[in-house]
Amino acid sequence: MNIIVCVKQVPNTNEVRINQETGTLIRDGVPSIINPDDRNALEEALALKDEHGGKVSVISMGPPQAKEALKEALAMGADEAVLVTDRAFGGSDTWATATILAAAVEKVGGYDLVFCGRQAIDGDTAQVGPEMAEFLDLPQVTYCKEIKVDGEKIIVNRFTETGDYILEVKPPVVFTAIKELNKPRYPSARGIFEVYDGPDQIKVYTLEDLDVDVTQIGLKGSPTNVYKSFVPVRSKNSEIIEGFNNKEKAATLVDKLCDLKLI
């Protein structure tokens, strides 16, 4: 079973602070990590490989330093890693990112399953996986909590606010993983020595390598533009209504709401 996993390198938001004046993240000195949901996606792929054999390829789109995330994925047991990087990809929104990743997945090819994390902790959109599935014209199951291979079929538990959906799908298919899916393994000591002390194993795909429509990628090809980002100011203007008993308190409350023309 050949599996492609898409991972994103993100700042560790537990350690990120926000510049209150500009509303932007202070990224200086903040360690980068593999996006947590993507780690669950990778773990599931590795576990499926452990059980059924095959190959796990990991793809990450990002600046050159995203190689660090790929190295960690290799140390966890992935067989190959591809960095998708080009200045032309900068500023891509979810549409453009999904366009590029879909092209990268096609370029790697030979897959049965494609895994993504549900969403990234820096953007929280949860759009890239589903959009990519559409571009690849593949079925998709999002919010996967449990995945079991049953012969030619795969039984998936899709976990939503309204209940669990037990679905049966046939590869090729795109899955998005949630943290309930598994407990990601640690990179192994042997993996660390082989990847970090050994020769660079990471392949690089640039714009030239991919079959993409350049009008659909990068800042210009992105239909979404960030107008402004800011931290909502939370104000606490609460008032406790005093009164002899609940009836009196309720009457005071109604008077106040009438004064404010709210009722």
Added chain:
Amino acid sequence: MDFKFTDAQIMLQKVAKEFAETEIAPIAAEVDKLGYFPKESFEKMAKIGFTGIGTPVEFGGSGGNDIDKAIVVTEIAKKCAATAAILSIHTIFAAVVEKFGNEEQKQKYLPKVTSGGCLGAFALTEPNAGSDAASAKTTAILDEDSGEYVLNGTKCFISGGGQAQYLAIFALTDPSKGLKGMSCILVEKGTPGFSIGKIEEKMGIHGSETAELIFDNCRVPKENLIGVEGKGFKIAMSALDGARVGVAAQALGIAEGALEETIKYVHERVQFGKPIGQLQGIQWYIADMATKTECAKWMMYRAAYLKKEGLPYTKEAAMAKLNASENARFVTNLALQIHGGYGYMKDYPLERMYRDAKITEIYEGTSEIHKVVISRAVIG
């Protein structure tokens, strides 16, 4: 001169730190209180490959070297000295087999202890042979007819002795020659004639089981001889040099762990209207603790570096162990003192760290024996 970790070492340290915080720290107090061998933790360390660091991949190991091993032992010791001791002492067995064993022994035993989840142990000490290893009485006499060594005697204070699947036993194959008649014999758990005696109750490192081993006409095939007959003492001393770097790493981790707890505490604890970290008396304590710990760290890594490079390191390993263990006691003592009454209570980890630190001044050679080793090397 370069004091930097490699990229692999930075990653290994990050993973070991996360592992220690997530898997080891939550059960450290319980392991200490109930005094059980944390088998699950050992299995987790085998799965991630910590038990195979320092052994080549061809024998099932993880690769890496003594610096890498020290990094992991230190990170684990920050959270649980007993678990770090288990790992550190366990790797001595693999080091002995890899350095002195023959190809067949390496193929047979190394994969089991490096990645197979089996515990290894090293048994030299006897009731009347501690620092004076020459007084060892355990014998392993070759029975020419059956082609077996017959072991008789008692070993004591053996870390992991009751849990280990494989043990390197130091015994006299020719008692008439004293130390020159000592050999290293591999004994497997469950061999008839080999039994576990008293399990010691100790002041600290409760999770690291300490056992008495009893050999009563215990027969093992002569193929279990590691190295050659009569070279056992040399093997033991060589193994102890490496083990001392391991103890220095444990001691460093205990000190670093106690220092981290204390730094957190002096920010939080308010007395006389301000955090106690703003009091000069406390600041000076912290400065001393941090400086001595930094010293322990680099002496230990220097000894590990020399070993990795294949250079002589007996003196440096002894100095690193002596210094790091005395520092661990010094730092845990002040850390407990700064925590005051809270430090003395079992709700905080300081009293455990203080008890755990003490063993580092005693095992794998006492401080005093290390001074003998050092002075011999210095004075000549």
